[in-house]
Amino acid sequence: xxxxxxxxxxxxxxxxxxxxxxxxxxxxxxxxxxxxxxxxxxxxxxxxxxxxxxxxxxxxxxxxxxxxxxxxxxxxxxxxxxxxxxxxxxxxxxxxxxxxxxxxxxxxxxxxxxxxxxxxxxxxxxxxxxxxxxxxxx
Numbered sequence: 001x002x003x004x005x006x007x008x009x010x011x012x013x014x015x016x017x018x019x020x021x022x023x024x025x026x027x028x029x030x031x032x033x034x035x036x037x038x039x040x041x042x043x044x045x046x047x048x049x050x051x052x053x054x055x056x057x058x059x060x061x062x063x064x065x066x067x068x069x070x071x072x073x074x075x076x077x078x079x080x081x082x083x084x085x086x087x088x089x090x091x092x093x094x095x096x097x098x099x100x101x102x103x104x105x106x107x108x109x110x111x112x113x114x115x116x117x118x119x120x121x122x123x124x125x126x127x128x129x130x131x132x133x134x135x136x137x138x
Contacts, residue, residue, distance in 0.1 A: 038089050045079040046092030048072075049099030056106025061113050065106035072103040 052072030056065040079096050 040089050040091050043079055043082060043086075043090050043092035043095070045075060045082060046095040046099070049076050049079055050095045050102070051099075053099035053102025053106065056103050057109065058106075060106035060109030063110045063113050063117075065110040069103040069106040069110070072099055076100050076103070 049072050052068045052075065056069035056072060059065040059068065076096060076099065079092070083090055083093055083096070
């Protein structure tokens with residue numbers, strides 16, 4: 001906020017103590033931006049990766065999280081290349097990172113649930129506690 005106040009007052013941001021030498025001043029950068037440059041736009045694919053990551057975490061403990069996590073990881077590759085090709089006019093890298101992290105957590109939860117279910121099933125078979133149904137055929 002001191003940078004904006006200092007810039008409005010006509011003083012340099014470095015003199016106001018808000019910006020260090022070597023840092024870019026966003027107000028000066030906005031003033032030098034060409035009027036025909038496009039406005040930065042948030043990537044909708046990055047939002048989709050985030051939504052798929054959340055779905056993977058929510059459905060991960062019931063093994064269904066593998067599907068949205070895999071879709072999110074596949075879409076993340078496209079988003080990353082789109083962000084690079086956008087040259088700064090396409091934003092959403094924070095959503096992409098969060099979606100990737102949540103997708104991997106969802107896969108981890110699904111694998112953990114699968115291992116736990118396998119161990120419980122093997123232990124119940126080893127104890128001989130398999131439920132035996134009576135013969136109902138006449």
